[in-house]
Amino acid sequence: MPFYVEPGYVENSYTASEEQSSLADSVYVYAQLMGDPTTQIMVSWVDAIGDGEQYTLHYGTDPSNLSGSVEVQGTQVPSRPEWIYHATLDGLAPGTTYSLKLDCSRGEHTPHPVKTLPAALPASGVRFVATSDIHVPVGMKSPGGMMRLVTEQPDAVLFAGDLVSSFKESPSFENGQYWINFVRDYLSVLHSGTMIPVVNSPGNHDVGGHSTSGGGSSSWESQYFPVFFRSMLHTEPEQKPYGYIKLGDYFQVVVLDSHASPVVEVGDWLRATLDKDTPGVAIHHSPSMAADVRSGTDMALQDNVRRSWMRELIESKTACGIVGHIHYRTRTVPLGVVDQDPGTVDSFEIDDGWIIEQEGGYVEFGQGYRSGRGEDASLHWFLEESQNQDQYHTIDVLPGEIKVRTVNASGVELYATTFPVDTSALAAGLRATLSGAPANAEVYYAVFLDTDPRTFGSPLAQGTADLDGESRLTVPLQGVAAGETVYLVVTDGAGNGAHGPAQVEEV
Numbered sequence: 001m002p003f004y005v006e007p008g009y010v011e012n013s014y015t016a017s018e019e020q021s022s023l024a025d026s027v028y029v030y031a032q033l034m035g036d037p038t039t040q041i042m043v044s045w046v047d048a049i050g051d052g053e054q055y056t057l058h059y060g061t062d063p064s065n066l067s068g069s070v071e072v073q074g075t076q077v078p079s080r081p082e083w084i085y086h087a088t089l090d091g092l093a094p095g096t097t098y099s100l101k102l103d104c105s106r107g108e109h110t111p112h113p114v115k116t117l118p119a120a121l122p123a124s125g126v127r128f129v130a131t132s133d134i135h136v137p138v139g140m141k142s143p144g145g146m147m148r149l150v151t152e153q154p155d156a157v158l159f160a161g162d163l164v165s166s167f168k169e170s171p172s173f174e175n176g177q178y179w180i181n182f183v184r185d186y187l188s189v190l191h192s193g194t195m196i197p198v199v200n201s202p203g204n205h206d207v208g209g210h211s212t213s214g215g216g217s218s219s220w221e222s223q224y225f226p227v228f229f230r231s232m233l234h235t236e237p238e239q240k241p242y243g244y245i246k247l248g249d250y251f252q253v254v255v256l257d258s259h260a261s262p263v264v265e266v267g268d269w270l271r272a273t274l275d276k277d278t279p280g281v282a283i284h285h286s287p288s289m290a291a292d293v294r295s296g297t298d299m300a301l302q303d304n305v306r307r308s309w310m311r312e313l314i315e316s317k318t319a320c321g322i323v324g325h326i327h328y329r330t331r332t333v334p335l336g337v338v339d340q341d342p343g344t345v346d347s348f349e350i351d352d353g354w355i356i357e358q359e360g361g362y363v364e365f366g367q368g369y370r371s372g373r374g375e376d377a378s379l380h381w382f383l384e385e386s387q388n389q390d391q392y393h394t395i396d397v398l399p400g401e402i403k404v405r406t407v408n409a410s411g412v413e414l415y416a417t418t419f420p421v422d423t424s425a426l427a428a429g430l431r432a433t434l435s436g437a438p439a440n441a442e443v444y445y446a447v448f449l450d451t452d453p454r455t456f457g458s459p460l461a462q463g464t465a466d467l468d469g470e471s472r473l474t475v476p477l478q479g480v481a482a483g484e485t486v487y488l489v490v491t492d493g494a495g496n497g498a499h500g501p502a503q504v505e506e507v
Contacts, residue, residue, distance in 0.1 A: 022109075026050070027102065028180075029111040030187040031197040032086075032231035033156055033245050033253075038094040038119040041197060042231045045102065045111075046183050047083045052076060055104045057087045059114075063099040077227060078171035082180055086230050094119035094248075094449070097194055115194040117155055120449055121250040123462045125398040127153065128253070130283060132160030132324025132367055133203070136182050143185045150192050151411065152394050157196055158253065160324040160367075161203025161285030169208040169223045179224045199255060200229045202241050203285035203324060207260045214263035214286075214304035225260070236273075242266055249278060251397045254318060256284035258305060258325075267308025276316035279402060279421045281395055284309075287323040287366050289332065289348070289381055298325075307350045311337050314355070314362040319402045319419035321364045322393055329391055329406070330366035331384040331417070333357045346380060357381075363417060365393055365404065384415065399461075439471050441492045447502075448487040460486065473502075 026049045032042040043057060052074050058066035074083035092098065095118035102109045117126060129149045134140035149157060164182055168175040190196040204210045206229075207220035220226070226233060226241070232255055235243035241260050245253040252275065257266055288306045290298070313321065314337050336358025337350075347354040390409040395402065402419045446462040467473055467490065484504050491497030 023102070023104070023107040024109045027109050028184045028188050029102070029109075029195070030183060030190065031114050031195040032229065033197045033199040034088065034231045035235035035243060035245060037117045037156070037197065037245060038247060039090065039092050039116060041089050041092065041114050041116060042086055042234070043089065043100065043111075043114060044084070044086045044228070044230070046077070046180060047074065047085065048180070048184075050074070050083050050104070050106070052083050053104050053106075055085055055102055058101040058103070059089060059098045061093070061096060061098060066099060066101055075227070077176055077180070078224070079173050080176040080180065082176075084227055088234060089114075092116045112191040112193075112195045114197070117247050119248040120460045121248070121397065121399060122459050123399060124459075125396050126155050126247065126251065127397070128156050128158055128281075128395040129154040129392055130158040130160065130322040130395060131392040132285065132322070133162045133327055135162055135165050135205070136178065136186060138165045140186075143189050145409075146186050146189045148409065148411065149392060150190060150196065152407075153192060154196055154394070157190060157198045158283050158322060158395075159198060159200040160283045160322050161201050161259070162205045162324060163200060163203075164205065164224075166205050167208075169206055169225065171222070171224065176224065179228055183228065199231060199245065199253070199283075200225075201255050201283045201285055202229075202257055202260045204259045210259040211262075212298065213300035214258065214308075216262040216265070217260045220260035237269060242269070244273075244275075246278070247397075252278045252280035254280055254282040254313070256282055256309065258284050258286035258301065263301070263304040263308045267312070270309055270312045274312050274316055276312075279317045279319060279397075281402070282313055282318055282321040284321065284323055286325045287330070287364055288321070289364070290326045290328070290330070290366070306348055306355060310335070310355060310362075311350060311353060317421070318362065319421070320362060320404055320417070322395075323364055323366050326366055328366055329384065329386045330364070330382055331406070331415070332364045332381055333383055334359060334361035334363055336361040363404075363419075365406065367391055367393065438490070438492050438496045438498075439467060439469050441467050441496070443467055443473075443490040443492050443497070445473055446489045448489075
């Protein structure tokens with residue numbers, strides 16, 4: 001059963017000799033998440049008929065005055081006539097839309113704009129969509145599957161590996177066509193007003209030459225994965241396909257790698273660098289446990305993942321993990337770690353303790369779109385397991401909680417899991433005072449981090465609250481400290497209100 005079939009869609013190929021009518025027809029643009037998506041973004045594009053000529057990417061907040069620019073030289077796609085380009089935009093303003101224009105000797109093209117993520121968590125939250133194992137075109141059989149993700153209005157998409165059909169990772173004319181088609185037909189539809197940036201944690205069919213027990217791949221750097229997905233290679237640690245994507249001090253995506261790099265190497269890095277006090281989610285291809293068996297070596301890989309990574313993730317504020325590989329829809333019981341042998345309690349022994357079921361603990365969600373495998377005997381570790389794989393997950397980062405929804409191909413929520421987030425360290429009692437605001441009144445308020453109304457992004461906070469007799473508003477604010485200045489807008493709904501810079505102080 002396909003994830004979603006777009007009526008009339010037929011996969012097609014092309015050759016570089018085909019004539020395209022304009023630059024817009026021959027250039028396929030997509031955006032990638034970087035380490036700080038509040039101030040950085042990678043803009044990438046494939047030129048189907050160019051000869052490697054230099055491009056200029058212009059960008060700016062005013063579409064009529066693109067004040068920034070970067071010169072970009074392309075790299076030829078291995079074993080293919082197309083060229084690939086990657087441009088890193090740094091020093092951007094958080095929560096801000098940037099218009100783009102590409103130009104080269106053949107003309108100009110105006111792609112969809114890009115938007116940075118907010119540096120402080122807005123009251124409306126931030127949404128991610130996560131999916132994996134789409135194995136284009138075997139699993140997600142048409143770009144309509146991506147369109148379903150777009151309907152969720154995500155701020156970014158997280159891929160947990162295996163994007164292109166099996167054994168298409170090695171450079172050849174035919175294999176490269178699958179990757180070009182993926183960019184052209186699938187990534188190109190990820191926009192809703194602005195391009196939706198993506199990141200991919202590599203799977204076995206992305207990198208090839210991998211060790212099925214967790215020893216990494218001897219050839220991943222020469223495969224197609226790093227040709228098309230380069231953003232994490234420019235994030236600490238440099239030239240590695242894993243790292244952190246950090247949104248201010250309120251959320252992080254822990255991008256792990258179970259197939260290109262040795263699992264133990266990734267675990268050593270995680271122990272040395274994980275910020276355990278920042279809420280977040282992890283994405284990686286291989287699960288730490290599975291509701292079915294592919295092979296004995298897969299079980300060895302899962303054991304290595306458990307031993308190398310899971311204690312760090314479970315003991316941090318990382319709420320959950322999104323994984324793939326097994327092609328099952330799964331949800332584990334909440335997981336914890338203990339130092340002492342739990343005796344008769346079901347457990348997985350790891351190098352420095354035991355993983356057990358523990359209320360309020362870390363949860364791992366599995367997914368995938370290809371054929372299921374046979375069940376194993378460890379189903380007591382799962383609240384949900386199903387061979388129905390046509391689903392994805394939304395991750396809503398909200399004040400006080402992270403909510404993960406499992407959604408089927410029709411957009412119907414199958415179940416939701418909420419993880420409370422202790423924001424006491426981020427949202428101390430702060431107060432903003434605005435001169436001229438109505439006193440002793442219930443008001444609608446909106447707080448902006450940027451004090452220039454011309455460049456407002458998303459509100460830092462918004463809602464209803466009471467102003468006291470001195471027109472002071474006391475609400476929890478994330479991403480701002482006492483002594484800073486915010487821009488405050490208040491109205492009582494009867495035409496009385498005020499707006500302007502407001503000083504923040506501790507209560």
